[in-house]
Amino acid sequence: MAKIINRKLVFEDGTEYYGTAFGGSEDRVCEIVFNTSMVGYQEIVSDPSYTYQAVVMTYPLIGNYGVTDEDYETKTPTIGALIVGEYNDEPSNFRFTKTLGEILEENHIPGIEGIDTRKLTRSIRDHGSRKVLMTGADPPREKALETLASTGIPRDAVSKVSCRKCWYSRTPNHKYTVVAVDCGIKLNIIRSLNARRCNVTVVPWDTPAEVISAMAPDGVFLSNGPGDPEDVGPVIELVKKRRGRVPIFGICLGHQMIGLACGAKTYKLKFGHRGGNHPVKNLRTGKIEITSQNHSYAVDAASLEGTGLEVTHINLLDDTVEGMMSSDGTMFSVQYHPESSPGPQDSAYLFDMFIDEMRRFGENA
DSSP: OOOOOOOEEEEETTTTEEEEEEEOOOEEEEHHHHESSOOHHHHHHHHHHGEEEEEEOOOOOESSTTTTTTOOOSSSSSBOEESEEEOOSSSOOOOOBBHHHHHHHHTTOOOEEEEOOOHHHHHHHOOOEEEEEEEESSSOOHHHHHHHHHHOSSOHHHHHHHHSSSEEOOOOOOOOEEEEESSSHHHHHHHHTTTEEEEEEEETTOOOHHHHTTTSSSSSEEOSSSSGGGGGGGHHHHHHHTTTTEEEEEEEEHHHHHHHHTTTEEEEEEEEEEEEEEEEETTTTOOEEEEEEEEEEEGGGGGGOOOOTEEEEETTTTTOOEEEEETTTTEEEEEOOOOOEEEEEEOTTHHHHHHHHHHHHHHOO
């Protein structure tokens, strides 16, 4: 059956892409990005790091295995919009509890299918991530361009997705207590820490260092999250105050904030890294890890001199910094996602490194 063309994307240069709506019906101005993962659309849709972003899925068929209750990365998805080549609303997975379209509709997230996602992805590669309007097919281009010109991308993404008060994830016979600073934390990070006998106290992004210190954690974890790391001042100050006093592990946005706290600089990539197959070299072991990634910003390698941070991992596609460690070994970070939701499991050892550092630090205290 022919699908009704009732939705479109409009760019600031006047380019339009027409398709069919699914999910929510809202008009939305977002930053457009693409993800090359072949599976894992539920984890992508529920990843808080996609707040205010419209994600183009390069894999052509999306929705075919539905959505399951156990696989969310946040309880309330905040992705800006979803763009796919072909949407399947009749899942065949025995685990599915809802369709992807139902989840988007419940959370007021607009979707569009029938777009030539190959052409759209090439456009993002050539011209970079930029603003796009998702709207109905009828409004004239001139009106859409007025909306784009008058609407900016908010810079409050971390405060929007962070928890409002502390919450706890406990595990039987725990050995360590970790405070996780929630800048948009993915639930599988917490599961990964629980699996290693860590009780996790999740705190809001702007929790003062003195409050965290009073909790006497064995380690502090800095989470992933959306937006520009320079907008997350309280966490940068936290790192400055607690550096060397407690083991610290940062992932993605947490990695960038560690760099800024130590005096390095960050910059925005042309179209970012988003997918489940990015090759990263561990400079200490020489091994190549296939990694899951989702970020717009990177730490400037040239700015690391004099910061006390050593580069431990690099991206083999563009030589960007993918991992760092402090000279005393008490603080380390990676730009990618070792919790692997979605993605390969090559980098799970990083959680074990955090456990080892908490043990070593405790023995030397």
